[in-house]
Amino acid sequence: MHFEIMDYELPTNFDVVVVGTGIIESIISAAASRIGKTVLHVDSNNFYGGLSSSFNLESFLKLNIEKRKSICMEHSSLNDTETFFPINNSDFTLDEVTHQWNITNKNKNYSDEENSAQEDIIAKEICAKKWLKDDLLKESRKFNIDLTPKVQYARGDFIELLISSNIARYSEYRSITRVLTWFNNTLEVVPCSRSDIFANNKISIIEKRILMKFFTSLDDNEDLIIKDYASKTYKCFLTDKKLSKNLIHYILYAISNSTDSTLCLEGIGNTKKFLKSLGRFGKTPFLYSMFGSGDLPQEFCRLSAVFGSVFALDQPIHGLILEENSFKSILIGKQKIKAKNFVLGLNLTPDFFLNKVKKKFISRGVFITNKSIMDSDNEPLTLLLYPAENDKNPCTVLELPWLSSCCPKDTYLVHISCNQINNPEDDLKHCVKNLFTLNEDFKAFKPLIFYSSYFSIPTNSDENVNLHDFNNLFICPGPDSELDFVTAVSKAKELFLKMYPDDEFLPRAPDPEEIKWDGDEEPSDIAQ
Amino acid sequence: MAKTYDYLFKLLLIGDSGVGKTCVLFRFSEDAFNTTFISTIGIDFKIRTIDLDGKKIKLQIWDTAGQERFRTITTAYYRGAMGIMLVYDITNEKSFENIKNWIRNIEENASADVEKMLLGNKCELEEKRQVSKERGEQLAIEYGIKFIETSAKASIRVEEAFFTLARDIKAKMEKKLEASNPPKGGHQLRASEPQRKPPSWLSRCTLL
Numbered sequence: 137m138h139f140e141i142m143d144y145e146l147p148t149n150f151d152v153v154v155v156g157t158g159i160i161e162s163i164i165s166a167a168a169s170r171i172g173k174t175v176l177h178v179d180s181n182n183f184y185g186g187l188s189s190s191f192n193l194e195s196f197l198k199l200n201i202e203k204r205k206s207i208c209m210e211h212s213s214l215n216d217t218e219t220f221f222p223i224n225n226s227d228f229t230l231d232e233v234t235h236q237w238n239i240t241n242k243n244k245n246y247s248d249e250e251n252s253a254q255e256d257i258i259a260k261e262i263c264a265k266k267w268l269k270d271d272l273l274k275e276s277r278k279f280n281i282d283l284t285p286k287v288q289y290a291r292g293d294f295i296e297l298l299i300s301s302n303i304a305r306y307s308e309y310r311s312i313t314r315v316l317t318w319f320n321n322t323l324e325v326v327p328c329s330r331s332d333i334f335a336n337n338k339i340s341i342i343e344k345r346i347l348m349k350f351f352t353s354l355d356d357n358e359d360l361i362i363k364d365y366a367s368k369t370y371k372c373f374l375t376d377k378k379l380s381k382n383l384i385h386y387i388l389y390a391i392s393n394s395t396d397s398t399l400c401l402e403g404i405g406n407t408k409k410f411l412k413s414l415g416r417f418g419k420t421p422f423l424y425s426m427f428g429s430g431d432l433p434q435e436f437c438r439l440s441a442v443f444g445s446v447f448a449l450d451q452p453i454h455g456l457i458l459e460e461n462s463f464k465s466i467l468i469g470k471q472k473i474k475a476k477n478f479v480l481g482l483n484l485t486p487d488f489f490l491n492k493v494k495k496k497f498i499s500r501g502v503f504i505t506n507k508s509i510m511d512s513d514n515e516p517l518t519l520l521l522y523p524a525e526n527d528k529n530p531c532t533v534l535e536l537p538w539l540s541s542c543c544p545k546d547t548y549l550v551h552i553s554c555n556q557i558n559n560p561e562d563d564l565k566h567c568v569k570n571l572f573t574l575n576e577d578f579k580a581f582k583p584l585i586f587y588s589s590y591f592s593i594p595t596n597s598d599e600n601v602n603l604h605d606f607n608n609l610f611i612c613p614g615p616d617s618e619l620d621f622v623t624a625v626s627k628a629k630e631l632f633l634k635m636y637p638d639d640e641f642l643p644r645a646p647d648p649e650e651i652k653w654d655g656d657e658e659p660s661d662i663a664q
Numbered sequence: 665m666a667k668t669y670d671y672l673f674k675l676l677l678i679g680d681s682g683v684g685k686t687c688v689l690f691r692f693s694e695d696a697f698n699t700t701f702i703s704t705i706g707i708d709f710k711i712r713t714i715d716l717d718g719k720k721i722k723l724q725i726w727d728t729a730g731q732e733r734f735r736t737i738t739t740a741y742y743r744g745a746m747g748i749m750l751v752y753d754i755t756n757e758k759s760f761e762n763i764k765n766w767i768r769n770i771e772e773n774a775s776a777d778v779e780k781m782l783l784g785n786k787c788e789l790e791e792k793r794q795v796s797k798e799r800g801e802q803l804a805i806e807y808g809i810k811f812i813e814t815s816a817k818a819s820i821r822v823e824e825a826f827f828t829l830a831r832d833i834k835a836k837m838e839k840k841l842e843a844s845n846p847p848k849g850g851h852q853l854r855a856s857e858p859q860r861k862p863p864s865w866l867s868r869c870t871l872l
């Protein structure tokens with residue numbers, strides 16, 4: 137929704153002003169509001185989530201990728217003791233965006249190929265539904281296309297936070313059905329659970345024993361491992377453990393989501409994280425939020441609002457005003473809004489606080505296809521951890537079925553991401569070629585791409601921020617290339633505790649039923 | 665744990681700030697009207713279980729958490745909503761005009777088959793009325809939805825409003841089930857509730 141008219145007034149005095157609705161900003165907003173601070177939470181976009189947002193197909197096709205022009209601000213409103221730091225209004229910057237349709241609005245005639253009954257059956261199986269471009273556009277609202285897709289470990293810090301803070305009530309999750317890897321030029325299912333391992337016919341009985349022993353031994357010899365492998369790679373450790381090539385592949389590239397150069401302790405940590413998350417909510421350790429990852433920041437915003445924060449999107453945010461070594465106010469439209477603390481997304485941070493460094497990006501591909509990359513009896517929700525190949529980075533492939541509420545029935549929505557080397561299309565080319573086809577060939581076993589899009593997401597951490605001892609400004613890094621939100625949670629907590637060292641970070645919010653109202657009395661209990 | 669209801673309906677309240685959404689919700693769920701508490705703590709949602717034709721229906725009714733003030737309701741708010749109460753204030757012309765904006769908002773974000781109903785609240789303030797009952801009725805006809813004038817303060821027709829909406833959702837749901845799903849021991853009726861034991865092939869869970 138776009139508003140042209142901006143003639144309304146925001147309140148002008150707060151404990152905290154949060155600018156940007158990315159995941160970290162939203163968690164901090166919720167945490168501050170939760171402990172009773174007054175919060176104004178604004179965004180210059182007219183949608184929540186910034187680069188963590190999700191869009192329906194139509195909005196996705198016309199994402200506004202132009203940098204916002206810095207709006208001239210009236211310096212007359214400043215007095216002598218004030219210094220103005222204009223906000224870097226390039227908040228929402230996707231780069232190198234391309235869209236390609238591989239289907240048209242004309243129905244192709246298949247009749248010349250339908251000459252045998254058998255082919256007819258194959259045709260029916262493979263092209264269960266023939267989509268036209270307009271059909272997909274008509275279903276636009278059934279799509280929820282993540283800019284930065286995330287899966288969560290069932291016992292990872294993000295899910296634990298959702299549960300402990302009681303924010304989990306705002307969302308529904310689906311368990312990822314299977315984890316795949318690319319091995320010897322084919323897709324392989326990664327055995328996740330004990331029963332998976334025993335059911336797997338690609339690994340021998342001896343290997344199974346070794347693998348089980350390996351998993352159970354990880355907790356035991358921690359000290360020895362720290363001593364002997366502190367500077368060695370996880371791959372080296374696995375090789376020393378006499379694991380077979382097969383098993384090393386599964387553990388290294390899939391289970392621990394590592395590379396050849398990942399250090400041993402990090403690899404072990406990742407493996408344990410994976411194992412720990414098994415058996416909580418499903419067959420794999422991973423969860424995906426229904427309706428897309430873009431709902432996750434919104435859930436924290438909701439809690440923030442329930443505890444009284446004022447929310448306003450689509451705001452003309454000009455800049456911060458510094459007075460005597462601390463920030464005093466922020467200029468939004470024609471209003472000067474005072475606050476004790478300011479929380480800002482990294483992309484909005486005034487240039488003054490950023491060291492000049494080379495920007496890093498995530499290469500992204502989005503595909504709409506007709507079937508799953510690996511046949512299944514049911515509609516699978518698949519995570520494929522595609523290992524590094526030659527000069528290419530490892531790729532994360534997330535394939536979402538209709539049941540995830542991210543695409544219409546009879547389609548799949550596929551996200552591919554990797555750390556950028558050249559450009560999105562080039563970085564993902566090999567992976568796309570191995571998984572999909574562009575030809576409407578009945579006999580093709582690979583999924584057919586209806587539509588594809590490539591773009592770059594900036595992913596700068598806050599390493600290069602220099603706040604020059606201004607202690608009431610807090611900078612939140614943008615999206616990262618982790619599978620989950622573990623880094624985001626720890627960053628949000630760190631910043632919150634810097635701001636309010638004596639307060640609890642997101643204590644459990646009471647359920648509405650726990651708040652008792654006695655007639656005309658004040659609420660008697662706001663459970664802590 | 666035995667289930668204490670047959671259906672769970674998620675309902676939303678929508679409309680301009682100040683029209684009385686939170687008060688309507690409190691009247692229905694607590695049978696109370698109090699203006700002091702409402703500004704002190706935001707309301708997330710309230711629950712009331714009602715009886716309809718022998719079925720126990722648990723209504724989970726969500727409030728806007730104040731995010732309607734600057735028209736910044738999250739898209740996530742609309743997820744899975746089965747019914748929406750569109751509320752205006754009969755003493756405030758603007759809140760009535762804005763109903764069509766809110767309907768546009770719903771069309772953009774809620775599921776296409778969500779049941780809607782129009783409420784003209786504060787109807788006991790006859791002397792301050794700016795929007796006639798006829799205009800309310802007319803707008804409702806335009807959108808093909810039902811209309812009731814209520815008062816949260818004087819407790820007028822608030823029950824009736826929620827019962828009507830719930831009944832319409834129930835009828836729609838039962839019709840749909842008959843049409844598309846052959847009966848299989850009534851198991852499907854509980855699909856809207858988080859399942860204790862997820863189906864093994866693809867589990868959907870609300871984290872508890």
Ligand SMILES: Cc1cc2nc3c(=O)[nH]c(=O)nc-3n(C[C@H](O)[C@H](O)[C@H](O)COP(=O)(O)OP(=O)(O)OC[C@H]3O[C@@H](n4cnc5c(N)ncnc54)[C@H](O)[C@@H]3O)c2cc1C
Pocket residue numbers: 137138139140141142143144145680733734735758762765766769
């Ligand atoms: C869901 C919804 C969507 C709308 N979409 C649009 C749109 O796309 N384009 C459009 O021009 N108008 C839109 N409007 C109408 C707009 O909000 C104003 O009501 C209208 O422009 C008349 O302004 P006013 O100054 O006469 O109202 P006022 O009587 O001054 O405002 C009434 C109340 O609304 C607040 N308000 C007014 N305008 C805005 C705004 N733009 N954003 C946030 N809060 C505001 C005021 O602070 C006040 O609390 C929408 C309204 C709603 C409820």
Ligand SMILES: Nc1nc2c(ncn2[C@@H]2O[C@H](COP(=O)(O)OP(=O)(O)O)[C@@H](O)[C@H]2O)c(=O)[nH]1
Pocket residue numbers: 679680681682683684685686687688698699702785786787788789814815816817818
């Ligand atoms: N006279 C009258 N006032 C009402 C009624 N319902 C709500 N109010 C008042 O309207 C104001 C706003 O109510 P509230 O429920 O907070 O509105 P919301 O912003 O839509 O949630 C409060 O001052 C209420 O006391 C009603 O039925 N009659």
Ligand SMILES: [Mg+2]
Pocket residue numbers: 685686727728729730
């Ligand atoms: Mg309210």
